[in-house]
Amino acid sequence: MLALQLAVPADILNAPRWILPACGAALLVPLVWANPFHLRRDEPWLRWVALALLAVMILVNAIYLTGLIVYLTTGNANNGAVLVRAALLIWVTNVVAFAVGYWEIDRGGPFARAPEHEREMERPDLLFPQMTADIPGWEGWLPGFTDYLFVAFTAATAFSPTDTMPLTARVKTQMGIQSSISFLTIAVVAARAVNVL
Template sequence: MTKVRKAPAASSRHTRRWPASLAVLVALGLQLAVPPQVMGTPRWIMPAIGVALLVPLVWTNPFHLKRDEVWLRWIEVVLLAGLVVVNAVYLASLIVLLASGDTADGKVLVKAALLIWVTNVVAFALWYWEIDRGGPFARMPEHEHEEERADLLFPQMTVELPGWERWIPGFTDYLFVAFTAATAFSPTDTMPLTARVKTLMGIQSGISLLTIAVVAARAVNVL
């Protein structure tokens, strides 16, 4: 008689909110460091809006995910959309600045490109974390959520390995997906399955490609 091995309990690491909240704060803080040459608006506006949107998220779920509210997810989506839009505007402003030849300071270009690239990675990591299979709450097996289709196919989901039977991705896994998409300009070990994630990954790769190919390349020439 074959002995049925009981699947191990899922790790609680995927219920932690503080890594995502910390990533939001880092992305908002980076907005304060954007060089004034590429910023047409006061630099405190975007961080102020972001902090205002972040407060209810941290207040209800400061460290671990315990309460699921639809309006909280909408707040985070609005915040992420704002981060991406503002970051794209900074990139466009920087490209226009380069085209006009108004700057010859290589250090400013490198700093601006780095801040835009890091913000791009953080914002899309949060976006993948928030929408994959309906969000972090929907992925938690202990909650009675209607199961949704996976938006991302992680390697752990394709093979049967001892100790990984009930593996669930955490924020670090989505951060790695965003990092590899921003460096390789395409999926690597984790494949996008749905149209919405393919669209997001295409936008992220496009922003990253423009940042590195246009801004960083010009900065190297100036230096």
Template sequence: MNKPTKVSPPSTRHTRRWPASLAVVSVLVLQLLVPPQINALPRWLMPVLGGLLLLPLVYMNPFHLRRDEPWLRPVEVVLVAVLVAVNAYYLAGMIFFLNNGDANEAKVLVKSALLIWVTNVVSFAVWYWEIDRGGPFARAPEHEREAERADLLFPQMTVDLPGWKGWLPGFTDYLYVAFTNATAFSPTDTLPLTARTKVLMGIQSAISLLTIAIIAARAVNVL
């Protein structure tokens, strides 16, 4: 008599959301440290605005991506776009300060450059995480959504090695892509495949280049 086939229970694995949320919260807290010399707006404005956009995302999926709602992705994209736009505003304010203010205030220059650079890395890391292959819900195997074509070519996707079959990138992988792009001003081990990703990487590199080449270089001369 044949034994009945044992059916494995369905997988309860869910893609983690909290690393991306924690990164955004960290950037919002940093906005409270923006020097008034480069920011004419109230310091609380950006943390409050970003917090209002982040709140529904965390409420729907506090730790893992379990509830897939159509409106979640547009809210996420708007949040990241606001972070990038405000960061560009800080960069413009920093350049204006260099040309019209007291450019010998080294602490202001270093503090502003560091804040702009960190915000640049985190904001674009979340953006890459959100758009690659249609977003984290489309990439997650536990959700019944068809993933779009890949926007980024990770090296793990090109090798045939034991233990890497079915590999999927997490937020840390996108954070590393954003970090290396902001440091080298170009892709390193992960290549952009689509036009939208190339545009985003170009914008991120431009912000990073201006921050380091113009602002940080001036700060070093002052010191």
């Protein structure tokens, strides 16, 4: 996500592009230090750092989207390639950031969900189809990152949940914010970019 944010065209935001991703990278250091290869340590402060990093990433992406909308409304947006590139980077960052968000929040986070830690999970925030049907071979199934990435992708393309339902207010709020960012990126920015091209 940090690399995607650095790749947003400089025309979009009139500020040094490295500042916002650098803030996110600074928050990433304690997470990598504590669990460099595998989730072995569960520290409550680390979870808060991870959630703060996620909030920074989403906020930075929203700032880039705001900069793109301002760029469109000032009448300088005559380069369709810049608009399409910026919109695509913002949209992909939106999907990845919220996938990490769902992965980090659902059932207390990845450490709590890992069966090898034998820790009691919190109640589910997302209801996956595998949890509702008694299908042979799916007993004890737990979602992985790919499942959360799929949830984020479908929420960003359909602007609503598809097969996986949000159960808690915090995930419903997340999904609403994600769909709004995606809708603005596609409807406002992409439509203008197609007109320019």
